[in-house]
Amino acid sequence: MALRDKAAITGIGETAYQRGATRPATALQLEASLLAIADAGLAPGDIDGIMPIGTTGASAEELATNLGITDLRYTAVTPMGGAGGIASIQTAAAAIQAGLCRHVLIAAGRNTSIAAKVGARIHAMPQFHLVTEFELPLGAIAPAQLYAPMARRHMELFGTTSAQLAEIAVAIRGHAMLNDNAIMKKPMTVADHQASRMIADPFRLLDCSLESDGGAAFIVSAADRARDMRAPRVLVSGIAEGHPDSPSAITQRPDMTRLGIAKAAPRAFAMAGVTPADIQVAEVYDCFTWVVLCQLEDMGFCAKGEGGAFVQGGRIALGGALPVNTHGGLLSQAHMIGMNHVVELVRQLRHQAGRAQVAGVEVGLATGYGDLGDGALMIARRG
Numbered sequence: 532m533a534l535r536d537k538a539a540i541t542g543i544g545e546t547a548y549q550r551g552a553t554r555p556a557t558a559l560q561l562e563a564s565l566l567a568i569a570d571a572g573l574a575p576g577d578i579d580g581i582m583p584i585g586t587t588g589a590s591a592e593e594l595a596t597n598l599g600i601t602d603l604r605y606t607a608v609t610p611m612g613g614a615g616g617i618a619s620i621q622t623a624a625a626a627i628q629a630g631l632c633r634h635v636l637i638a639a640g641r642n643t644s645i646a647a648k649v650g651a652r653i654h655a656m657p658q659f660h661l662v663t664e665f666e667l668p669l670g671a672i673a674p675a676q677l678y679a680p681m682a683r684r685h686m687e688l689f690g691t692t693s694a695q696l697a698e699i700a701v702a703i704r705g706h707a708m709l710n711d712n713a714i715m716k717k718p719m720t721v722a723d724h725q726a727s728r729m730i731a732d733p734f735r736l737l738d739c740s741l742e743s744d745g746g747a748a749f750i751v752s753a754a755d756r757a758r759d760m761r762a763p764r765v766l767v768s769g770i771a772e773g774h775p776d777s778p779s780a781i782t783q784r785p786d787m788t789r790l791g792i793a794k795a796a797p798r799a800f801a802m803a804g805v806t807p808a809d810i811q812v813a814e815v816y817d818c819f820t821w822v823v824l825c826q827l828e829d830m831g832f833c834a835k836g837e838g839g840a841f842v843q844g845g846r847i848a849l850g851g852a853l854p855v856n857t858h859g860g861l862l863s864q865a866h867m868i869g870m871n872h873v874v875e876l877v878r879q880l881r882h883q884a885g886r887a888q889v890a891g892v893e894v895g896l897a898t899g900y901g902d903l904g905d906g907a908l909m910i911a912r913r914g
Contacts (some may be wrong), residue, residue, distance in 0.1 A: 542571025548865030552744035559638025563746030572761030580635030588640035615900030689836035707859025716858030769803025792906025
């Protein structure tokens with residue numbers, strides 16, 4: 532509770548998202564960082580904390596050198612894959628509250644054309660060594676293969692269908708079509724989804740997130756300092772991380788349909804003093820459609836097993852009860868390790884989201900999903 536409304540996101544920045552970028556990840560990360568610093572009305576020298584995100588891009592020391600930061604007081608890394616960005620906000624808020632620093636830059640850069648392809652890249656991460664005993668000998672080397680059994684188990688237990696997963700992909704694509712900085716803007720129907728090729732049963736091509744290039748960054752500052760900064764304050768009201776049940780090997784867990792965010796959500800909601808019914812917009816990590824569905828259940832928007840019905844009928848589209856991924860998400864805007872989810876939530880709460888703006892939004896959330904089911908949740912409000 533000590534972190535409630537003590538930190539604010541004061542600056543955001545992102546590059547153009549694309550495939551086949553010619554600049555390295557570090558250059559994209561630096562561009563996004565400079566945009567976020569300028570958006571906050573700060574100079575690079577005002578930054579005294581740095582937390583780099585992801586397996587590509589620069590270290591904190593490289594960022595400090597290239598940005599001309601001479602009084603770096605705090606650095607940290609949260610190696611939680613797609614949950615790392617939001618987990619870093621928690622760490623940054625704690626460091627700021629402790630008086631260790633004032634303005635923390637959290638930044639990521641990706642270039643999948645220059646870097647190793649996804650299978651090789653993720654298996655350089657320590658947590659993926661945990662799948663070598665059971666999954667790897669059977670040929671499961673890529674995220675789609677590792678997470679497919681989770682979705683299939685959900686289908687067997689609760690009757691969830693591929694057509695229900697299609698509802699998620701279609702709604703998020705509709706939002707991407709409103710975003711000039713989205714890669715995938717071709718209209719999609721449920722029939723298009725169902726006709727797309729199988730990748731790892733039950734995941735079809737249109738259940739899977741993009742491989743894309745770009746950079747995204749944001750600044751976390753002390754809430755009292757944010758009162759006098761350039762942009763409207765976006766207060767971090769509730770934040771938490773959670774990790775799945777042991778063992779770490781997904782297929783060996785007693786319940787493959789429960790993610791780490793199930794543990795984080797009660798803490799984050801309690802810290803913020805709100806319930807799921809108070810959330811007006813949700814930017815939910817969407818590496819795969821089923822991961823969105825499962826997080827909605829685990830956060831309490833519906834009961835376990837009811838996610839398929841919950842996402843039907845336009846409920847998660849703009850104009851529905853809970854607009855989800857109003858920027859197009861990882862599925863259709865770009866895969867930026869969930870950093871673009873935070874950027875979009877800030878835009879929504881500033882009322883700067885353009886054609887995808889949710890009218891009158893005051894409270895929203897963003898989630899992160901780590902590589903073996905780690906979860907992170909931030910509830911933010913317009914300050």
